[in-house]
Amino acid sequence: MIESKKIGPERRSDQDRRRGVIILEILVVMIILALLITLVAPNYLGLGEKAKATVTRSNINSLVLGLKFYHARSSTFPSTEQGLQALMQKPDVGNIPKNWEGPYMDANRLPLDGWENKFQYTSDGRVFEIKSLGADGREGGSELNADISSKDL
Numbered sequence: 316m317i318e319s320k321k322i323g324p325e326r327r328s329d330q331d332r333r334r335g336v337i338i339l340e341i342l343v344v345m346i347i348l349a350l351l352i353t354l355v356a357p358n359y360l361g362l363g364e365k366a367k368a369t370v371t372r373s374n375i376n377s378l379v380l381g382l383k384f385y386h387a388r389s390s391t392f393p394s395t396e397q398g399l400q401a402l403m404q405k406p407d408v409g410n411i412p413k414n415w416e417g418p419y420m421d422a423n424r425l426p427l428d429g430w431e432n433k434f435q436y437t438s439d440g441r442v443f444e445i446k447s448l449g450a451d452g453r454e455g456g457s458e459l460n461a462d463i464s465s466k467d468l
Contacts, residue, residue: 364450364459367429371447371463374426378402378434378445379465381419388414391440399425399436399445410440428463 381402386392389412393401396409403425405415420426428434428447435446444466451460 367450368459368463370429372468374428375434375445375447375463375465375468377420377426379468382443382445384419385412385415385417388412388416392438392443393436394440395437399434 378399382392385402391410391412393399393406394409397406400406401415402417402419405417406412425433430447430450430452432447432452435444435448437444437446444464446465447463448454449456449460449462453460455462
């Protein structure tokens with residue numbers, strides 16, 4: 316004769332307690348993870364944006380160096396109309412330099428700011444400014460939204 320094992324009330328309550336403890340442990344772990352994310356995420360995300368500002372400054376410095384090479388050969392800086400593209404290919408508008416020996420940037424394309432936007436460039440041929448509009452992409456701002464200019468570096 317085969318005996319069937321019956322699960323008594325005592326046996327069920329042990330299983331229920333174990334399930335309750337496991338659920339409670341999972342909840343505690345989830346709460347701890349949520350607290351860690353709340354504390355760590357803002358610092359981590361802030362570093363990413365600060366890194367973009369650092370990349371922007373570095374790219375401006377690279378462009379300034381290219382402009383200095385351009386000036387050394389042409390005795391002038393590219394005009395606003397010619398833009399930074401004059402570092403990559405000989406300008407075909409404005410005062411076209413006779414001694415252009417570019418490209419003056421060691422890249423396939425002009426660098427962008429840390430937020431993947433084109434730099435603003437202005438020049439009268441004697442002085443220039445390269446500017447990024449910061450994280451918000453608008454004129455002015457503060458902290459990460461502040462403009463980053465070659466005049467400030």
